[in-house]
Every structure is written in C-alpha cells, then in structure tokens.
Amino acid sequence: MTAMLSIEGLKVIYHGFSALKGVSFDVEPGESFGLVGESGSGKTTILRAIAGLAPIASGTIAVNGKRLGARRDKAFYRRVQMVFQDPYGSLHPRQTVDRLLQEPLAIHGLGQGEQRIQQALDEVGLGSGFRFRYSHQLSGGQRQRVAIARALILEPTILLLDEPTSALDASVQAEVLNLLEEIRGRRKLTYLMVSHDLAIITHMCERLMVMQSGEAVENLDVSQLAAHQVTRSYTRNLLKASAGFDRRTRLRP
Template sequence: MKHAIEIRDLSVVYDGFKALKSVSLAVEPGESFGLVGESGSGKSTLLRAIAGLAPVAGGTILLKHHYLAGRRDKATLRDVQMVFQDPYGSLHPRQTVDRALSEPLVIHGIDNAEVRIRRALDEVGLGQGFRFRYPHQLSGGQRQRVAIARALILEPSILLLDEPTSALDASVQAEVLNLLDQVREDRRLTFLMVSHDLAVVTHMCDRLMVMHNGAEVETLSRAQLAARTVSAAYTARLLAASEGFRRA
C-alpha cells in the first residue's frame, strides 16, 4: 500500500537555526496521525514544509509516492489542504463567506461553484444563512467551520491541521473535533494533526509522534498514549504536565 504521506530525514533551517532535524514518518491513507510537543518543538514547521511554506534544507517529502520539491503544483495544492490555528486571522475581514469559498474554486478553475458551496456549508453544519456574512459576524467556532469548509471544497484527500481548535472555547472545541472526525470518516480523508493537547490527540489520532527541539522523541499508538505506556522520559513529563489528560 502506498503511504499517503512519507517524510524521510527532513530538515528545515531558518537563518541558521535548525527547526527540523532529520525527521521521518509515514502516514497511511485514511489514518489520523498526530504531532505533539511543546511550543517550538517543530510540529507546525513539519506541516508547513509539506505545504511548501518552509525552507527545506534536506530530506524528502512524498505524497502517495510522488516526490515534492520546490513550489507545489496545482494538483498537489488541491489534494492537500491546510487548516490553520487562528480562525480570526485565516479569513479576510472584508470578504463574505461566499467569497472565501468561491476563491479557491476560481483559482483551480472549478465550475460547479454553487453546488460545492452549498454542500460545503451544509457539511460543516452552517447552512446557507451564513453564506453572505462577514467574519466579524461569526463566532470563533463558526469561523473555523468556514475555514474547514474552504479546505474541503476542493475535495482533497489529505488535511493538514495546525492546532485547529486551540483558539476556541472548550465546548466549541468538542463540536469542531467531532465535525472533523465525521468528515474524515465520510470522505475517508488522511489527517496530519498538530496539537499540544494530549486529550485531543487521544480522541482524534490513531498514532502520534512526540517531538522535542525539532526531532522525534518517539512514536506511539493511541492505546499506548491512553495507557501511558511510553519509553521516553520527555514523553512521561509531557503527560504529567498535560492538564485535564484523561484515559480514552
């Protein structure tokens, strides 16, 4: 079986600083894979490297066994979509929801905009009443639902999720996570998800990689994380420091 995502010895350097140090991982089609660790551990940098937004200094990135290098072509950009952490910063304040959803369709030359916009809004639980609202007229949870709809509208097979609920209230977090879970099941999507919240990762991810200082510490299954069956002292400290961690 082809891996949906395969990273081999990936390094990223910003102005002499090694943000990623020879990281490797493989994510299977339809799997939800988590990246956890403290701020600055390299989690988001890894996502950005896959999306073509970080300066790769070494190693390889493969999507479905196709090598990625340099600027991403339109086919890759369509198949791999990213949902960012900040629902306030990811939407243009002067664009309606309709415009935000139409724009990627125009860029990729997709004609059936009306059908796709209606379906995307329904899929994220917003409905047509939100179509011509502006971001300031939406709650944080509603804005993140629009961001998810925008990612889904191109019908990707892979979603890169960078702390997609960390800026939301706890009750809204659960709603958005359940939505993402349902979307993955319905569309058979592959997720690569960054989170600092181990409870979220236990709920959402089949496997996870613990990262520290730009490198892998260890890779665990959901069951190992839930049972706290870890081998690295750093992971044990991360578990101990994680407020509200509950066994699945």
C-alpha cells in the same frame, strides 16, 4: 501499500535556525496521525514544510508515493489542504464567506460554484444563512467551520490540521473535533494533526509522534499512550502535566 504521506529526513532551517533536524515518518491512507510537542518543537514547521510554506534544507516529502519537488503545483493543492490554528487570523477580514469559498473554485477553474459552496457550507453545519457574512460577523467556532469548508471545497485527500481547536472554548472545541471526525469518516480523508494537547491527539488520532526541539522523541500508538506505556521521560512529563496541577508534587525550588 504505499504510504499516503511519507517524510524522510526532513530538515528546515530558518535564517540559520534549525527548526527541524531530520524528521521521518509515514502516514497511511485514511489514517489520522498526531504530532505532539510544546512550542518550538517543530510540529507546526512540519505542516508548513509539507504545504510549501517553509524553506526545506534537505529531506524528502512524498504524497502517495510521488516525491514532491521544490515547488508545489496546483494539483498538489487539490490533494493537500490545511486548516490553521487561529480562526481569527485565517479568514480575510474584508471578504464574505461566499467570496472566501469562491476563491479556490476560481483558482482551479471548477464549475458549479453555487452548488459546491452550498454543499460545503452544509457539510460543516453552517446553513446558507452564513454565506454572505463577513468573518467579523462569525464566532470563533463558526470561523473555524468556514476554514474547514474552504479546505474541503477542493476535495483534498490529505488534511493538515494545525491546532484547529486551541483558540476555541472547550464546548466549541468538542463540536469542531466531532465535525472533523465525521468528515474524515465520510470522505475517507487522511489527517495529519498538530496539537500540544495529548488528550485531543489521543481522541483524534491512531498514531502519534512526540517532538521536542525539532526532533522526534518517540512514535507511539494511541493505545500505548492511553495505557501510559511510554519510554521517554519527556513524554511522561507531558502526560503528567496534562493531568492537571498537583499540589503535592511541588516543583524543585
């Protein structure tokens, strides 16, 4: 079986700074794969490189066995879509939800706009009452739902999720995570999800890769992580940190 997404020796250099130093991994069709790391670890850079938003210095990216060239074509964007971290920044401030959802349809010349928009809004749990609102009339969770609807309206097979809930409150986060899971189940999507929160990744993914300063630290199954079967001290530190503050383990002076 060919991998849905295959990344080989990916390097990204921004103005002389090596953001990714040769990273490889495969994501199987229908799988949800997590990328974990702290800021500057390069996890978001991977998503951007796949989406064609980061300068790739070397390495290859293949979608469904087909190697991507230097430029992404329109067909690529119908297969791969992305949901951004900050729902306050990812929606155009002067466009209504309707206009936001119309745009991808117009770009790809898809018909039945009315029906598709209605369907997309229903799918993310926003009724038609939200269709003509501007983004400032929406809460953070609703904005993120609109962003998800926008990504889904082109019927992609791969969804890149860049910390989709880190800007949301805990209760709203749960709702959005549930929605993402439900959509994946229904549409048989492949997820590549980035998060700094191990708990979210274990909840959403089957496998994950831990990253640090542009390099892969280790690859794990979620069950291994849940059982604390990790080999690298960095991962162990992350696990410990995510358990909360512990007054007894005062950090060294």
